[in-house]
Amino acid sequence: MSQEGHIHPISSLIREANQIFFDMGFTFGEGPLLEDEWHNFDALNVPKDHPARDMQDTFFIKDEPGMVLRTHTSNVQIRYMESQVKAGILPPYRVIVPGKVFRNEATDMTHEAEFFQMEGLVVGEDVTLAHLKGTLEQFFSKLFKGASVEVRFRPSFFPFTEPSVEVDMRLVGESVPEKLRDRWIEMMGAGMIHPNVIKNAGLDPAKYQGFAFGMGLDRLALLRWGIDDVRHMHSADLRFINQF
Amino acid sequence: MKVSYNWLNNFVDGKLPPVAGVADALTFHAFEIDGIEQVGSDSVLDVKVTANRGHDCLSHRGIAKELSAILKLPLNPKVDPFAQPVDLSKKTSAVTVTIDDPTLCKRYVAGYIKGVKIGPSPEWLKQSLEAIGQRSINNVVDATNLVMFNIGQPLHAFDANRLGGLAIGVRAARAGEKLEALDKKVYELNSSLLVITAGDRPVGIAGIKGGEADRIDESTTDIVLESATFDGVTIRKGSQHLKLRTDASSRFEQQLSPELCPIAMQQVVTLITTIAGGEVDGFVDVYPAPQAPMYASVTVEKVNSVLGTNLTGADIADVFTRLGFGYKEQDGVFEVQVPPERLDITIAEDLVEEVGRIVGYDKVPAVPLPPVTTKPAINKNFAAAEAARAELTGQGYSEVFTSVFADKGERVVLNKVDGVRPYLRDSLVPGLTDALAKNKPNKDLLGLNEVKLFEIGVVWKGGSEVTMLGTVTDKQPAAEKPLEPAAVEQYADLPISTTERYQPFSRQPYIVRDIALWVPSNANPDDIAHSIKLEAGELCTKVALFDRFDKEGKKSLAFRLIFQSFDRTLTESEANAAMDKVAAALKAQGFEIR
Numbered sequence: 001m002s003q004e005g006h007i008h009p010i011s012s013l014i015r016e017a018n019q020i021f022f023d024m025g026f027t028f029g030e031g032p033l034l035e036d037e038w039h040n041f042d043a044l045n046v047p048k049d050h051p052a053r054d055m056q057d058t059f060f061i062k063d064e065p066g067m068v069l070r071t072h073t074s075n076v077q078i079r080y081m082e083s084q085v086k087a088g089i090l091p092p093y094r095v096i097v098p099g100k101v102f103r104n105e106a107t108d109m110t111h112e113a114e115f116f117q118m119e120g121l122v123v124g125e126d127v128t129l130a131h132l133k134g135t136l137e138q139f140f141s142k143l144f145k146g147a148s149v150e151v152r153f154r155p156s157f158f159p160f161t162e163p164s165v166e167v168d169m170r171l172v173g174e175s176v177p178e179k180l181r182d183r184w185i186e187m188m189g190a191g192m193i194h195p196n197v198i199k200n201a202g203l204d205p206a207k208y209q210g211f212a213f214g215m216g217l218d219r220l221a222l223l224r225w226g227i228d229d230v231r232h233m234h235s236a237d238l239r240f241i242n243q244f
Numbered sequence: 245m246k247v248s249y250n251w252l253n254n255f256v257d258g259k260l261p262p263v264a265g266v267a268d269a270l271t272f273h274a275f276e277i278d279g280i281e282q283v284g285s286d287s288v289l290d291v292k293v294t295a296n297r298g299h300d301c302l303s304h305r306g307i308a309k310e311l312s313a314i315l316k317l318p319l320n321p322k323v324d325p326f327a328q329p330v331d332l333s334k335k336t337s338a339v340t341v342t343i344d345d346p347t348l349c350k351r352y353v354a355g356y357i358k359g360v361k362i363g364p365s366p367e368w369l370k371q372s373l374e375a376i377g378q379r380s381i382n383n384v385v386d387a388t389n390l391v392m393f394n395i396g397q398p399l400h401a402f403d404a405n406r407l408g409g410l411a412i413g414v415r416a417a418r419a420g421e422k423l424e425a426l427d428k429k430v431y432e433l434n435s436s437l438l439v440i441t442a443g444d445r446p447v448g449i450a451g452i453k454g455g456e457a458d459r460i461d462e463s464t465t466d467i468v469l470e471s472a473t474f475d476g477v478t479i480r481k482g483s484q485h486l487k488l489r490t491d492a493s494s495r496f497e498q499q500l501s502p503e504l505c506p507i508a509m510q511q512v513v514t515l516i517t518t519i520a521g522g523e524v525d526g527f528v529d530v531y532p533a534p535q536a537p538m539y540a541s542v543t544v545e546k547v548n549s550v551l552g553t554n555l556t557g558a559d560i561a562d563v564f565t566r567l568g569f570g571y572k573e574q575d576g577v578f579e580v581q582v583p584p585e586r587l588d589i590t591i592a593e594d595l596v597e598e599v600g601r602i603v604g605y606d607k608v609p610a611v612p613l614p615p616v617t618t619k620p621a622i623n624k625n626f627a628a629a630e631a632a633r634a635e636l637t638g639q640g641y642s643e644v645f646t647s648v649f650a651d652k653g654e655r656v657v658l659n660k661v662d663g664v665r666p667y668l669r670d671s672l673v674p675g676l677t678d679a680l681a682k683n684k685p686n687k688d689l690l691g692l693n694e695v696k697l698f699e700i701g702v703v704w705k706g707g708s709e710v711t712m713l714g715t716v717t718d719k720q721p722a723a724e725k726p727l728e729p730a731a732v733e734q735y736a737d738l739p740i741s742t743t744e745r746y747q748p749f750s751r752q753p754y755i756v757r758d759i760a761l762w763v764p765s766n767a768n769p770d771d772i773a774h775s776i777k778l779e780a781g782e783l784c785t786k787v788a789l790f791d792r793f794d795k796e797g798k799k800s801l802a803f804r805l806i807f808q809s810f811d812r813t814l815t816e817s818e819a820n821a822a823m824d825k826v827a828a829a830l831k832a833q834g835f836e837i838r
Contacts, residue, residue: 005637008645012741025616028623032709033702049477060658104661130552133610153605154272157294163597192550225746236644236679238690239749244741
């Protein structure tokens, strides 16, 4: 009898996202999970003593002041741009960063202390918020094959984007599972990269602008497959994993 | 923040749409709404004010101003305290105010009223506060709270006679100083906290809570009112240190404009003298470094180049007018004077956001990125991980993710909220070993001959962060090696999951039964499995063929049945009864049970 193994649903989602974004010209970026506060906060326009630092419950490391478990994949915005600038490569940049992130909070059916996020970053001379909408519509239409996808923005606040938006998605069409059909679903935070972030990465904000987004992959997997408990993701339970 | 619909409605010239319309207007143009609650004849919205708008929107006036801009409903100038005349010109010689460090207290306005009559608040005031979950205390205290919830400026009232001398000071607390606050708890102060003093005696923790000794009660006749601006970081740290977060501290920590102080003072004095009587003796206003007018500029081109829209100068001018921003336009350049309470607006992008959200993000079209001419770079680490996944799944391994938190390791988390497993793992081995043990009992349920697991994950060892590839099986103990980058120029075309929907699984114990039978060589095993499933009933969750061989023109098939319930532990006799039924049915079909 065949005994083929299974990849984790998050790996499948990352593989699929990479296939879709690769075709749209995005490279696959990465960065450290244990990060310094400059890349996780300061460079992203979140200064010390700013209330925005309280928005994220951060794990700090004993005897290593200034080091944190990254609270988002946005640290790689800075790292990616820095490395390109250092290599003498100027924008356009298009990069996705799927990876693990951390929040120091109690876990329940919808919250985990470690989970997966996917950052998107596009920088150029004429990148607009309209491109963000177009890019996400394209991504979701390919991910939810056959569905017609609508994307809408609501105002929000993140220190590293200006303007900042929350992104909702709606799937329309017969092929969409009933639980998802015709409902607006909150998908991610996004926005136009704050000029301070562009500057902190070593680029000229008068010349370059762009968008960034950060979506929860666990949540996307929950929606995509109707998974009832986010804790399955780190359960290492094959009763879960072998369904994918 | 709790916001009363009736309170908002009173602000606008005209009438707000029904509460659902107000919630929609805020959702799509300003803030998320966490809920709407009916309180008597009022509706209370829970508005999630974003961290950049604590300067102005932790107030009914701030939210009303937003709605005014969004819905094009002007604020009623007779109601808007920002449109009212402010006259604090009557000076008092009885009160003095000294600020030690004006960077920590940018402004202090004191008002002295004599001969007030403390009593219950009028019904409208009680209702206004109770609607948003506040308790009515007395007319003077309620008046200060009302003004705070109205325009966002926290205020405090002291009993002037209890203060003794009216030499008010603002200074850092001294180590060892203690203060009993209005919550009747005694707080130990230190030099990072600011205190309000009367003749050097602490009478309040600045911006956080007033002192019990100088409280307002029925015996109060003369009051000193405080309308001041304290430094946000100081208040935030102080409030964290004392573990005391109040409606006042949560506003101050967002940093308020000192320009709010006289407006709030005017409003509270007018209200108190109306509902509690008294004579205004006069005011003191210490404001060493007045806030400079705030300007920002943006061009029509910039707005459109960020938003990807085709807005005109007139569209943009309309937004600024609705928001109450002063502006001058010349050749597509807007010089904007920002209202003093809008400390969030400093750069062109901030103005772009104002335009975007007020016209509505539905006006932003969806535009695909232009196609790229060069192929994106290949990530060799990801390619290596993908190659490992392909190889290992081909060999029957399934992929797990285990926690990075462990019982041991080189690094330890300082502040783990649940306290357990505080180390960062230095190996995948313990996690994989645990995962194997957890999955082993489910082998039959999973239809596996052997449990085989792999993990690609980060560990911290030898002082650095390394990605490892680890494996474990029933037969091979867990082992790991660093994942080396793949020397490839493109990604392999690998399959993605074709699963449509996840099926919840039972966590109850299961029972395994096997049955083997002789069947004619042309019999179809799938049909037989199907009929076994039918006979075994709904407690049988799985029937799998696990062995077959041919002998002398006959075929032997062996099936494994799994019995499991979603909500209880099954008994052996339940499984036996089902198996008897299966055996009987198979015999009746002419098969020989082995």
